[in-house]
Amino acid sequence: MEPVSVAVLGCGNRGQYYASYSKLHPEQLRIAGCADSSEIKRKKMSGEYTLPENAVFISAEELLSQPRFADAVFICTQDREHVEHAVAALEKGYHLLLEKPVSPSVSECKRLTEVARRYKKEVVVCHVLRYAPFYQTLKQLIDSGELGEIVHINSSEHIGYWHFSHSFVRGNWRNSNESSPLILAKCCHDIDTLLWLAGKPCRTVSSQGGLYWFNEKNAPDGSAKRCLDGCKVKDSCVYDVEKLYSIGFCGEGSFLLSALTQDITEKGIKDALAVSPYGRCVYYCDNNVADHQQVTIETEGGATIGFSVCAFSQECYRSIHIMGTKGEAVGSVNKNKLELIRYGREPETICLDAEESGSGHGGGDMLMIKHFIDLVRGKGGGSPALLEQSLTSHYVAFAAEESRQKGGIPIRLSD
Ligand SMILES: NC(=O)c1ccc[n+]([C@@H]2O[C@H](COP(=O)([O-])OP(=O)(O)OC[C@H]3O[C@@H](n4cnc5c(N)ncnc54)[C@H](O)[C@@H]3O)[C@@H](O)[C@H]2O)c1
Incomplete structure (x- = not known):
């Protein structure tokens, strides 16, 4: 069987990482072209995947204005x-692996659903956690049924102070007017996974939180607007760029x-x-x-999900505690194991395959690409239901953000 051929639109961190699957499994995936506005990234992709000149474009728009030359x-x-x-891309007849969030706008999400229904191509949103052996x-x-009825799930995303400052203070996702609110940008796949685990639709959502620390009023005396411009508190500041962006640190x-x-x-x-x-003071x-x-999510039937996300932790990881009428399950996705407790019995530790769980997001990144390839090869048929399921997490995230901005009032999803 021929490998599935793919053109990569946007060859930054995610694009390059997903493309690297073809190096591990050339029999499954072939990179046939790419588009990026950065010349350095285009050159890197052309070199690594031996792309012909006429398959490399300076923008996604330009690539998509050509006749289709790949499967996806x-x-x-x-x-x-x-x-x-x-x-x-759908109009040209491509299958899509689509990074999350799909869009920060409800109407754009709905527009894509309608177009996807018309063209009947596979559309997989990169909700990578679902594919991780830990969550599977x-x-x-x-x-x-080991845990009985699921009554409550408690889950936390600990972003890590260094990751948060890079992506959500200095970087691409710092300002919701340019990208998306945190709960959508970072957590739509947490919400997706939690609803999928709960197995019930969301009835109401409420949310609280805000920007506590990263603003001018918390700037220490002696700090400068850029770390390299004479900051006098560099040595004691964990966000100093010479520490965070050193090869030794990261x-x-x-x-x-x-x-x-x-x-x-x-x-x-x-x-x-x-x-x-990235050189700015946080x-x-x-x-x-x-x-x-x-x-806080209340599902149909009255079960609840508590989810929290926070910048302030040393490590970047996700933890979960599922509480059912017969037992509970507890674990952290980065530990490759989880604890199963059946009430009244000794706890059992379930260890996960370290190799399978080893790639990004507890192994979910690479297993998602495999799933996508299977769908494009006609094994499974996910579309358009898969896209619609994935978008549910977006609608819950939009409602959570609305609730947060309105001081935590509950929002009914049907509204
Ligand atoms: N699924 C996940 O777990 C996950 C994790 C991180 C980021 N993301 C999402 O993935 C997407 C990409 O994130 P990233 O970290 O790779 O960002 P990035 O900035 O590293 O990469 C984006 C790339 O797109 C290119 N680009 C932008 N507009 C373009 C256009 N019109 N035509 C061609 N190239 C264009 C940029 O030059 C850049 O190289 C974002 O939407 C982000 O929210 C998802």
């Missing part, structure tokens, strides 16, 4: 561009460094920090997204 596209451009690119195992436990392959510069040398990093938005940025948020 990976849409890995920025949040507000996804729907335009997705609609144009939890889903099997719930479906087997490692050469880190997404922090690749977002900052394509020249990962000490000089390249220092030059970039002198001019890039207390003097144009950020407005929440740094902590709590969401």
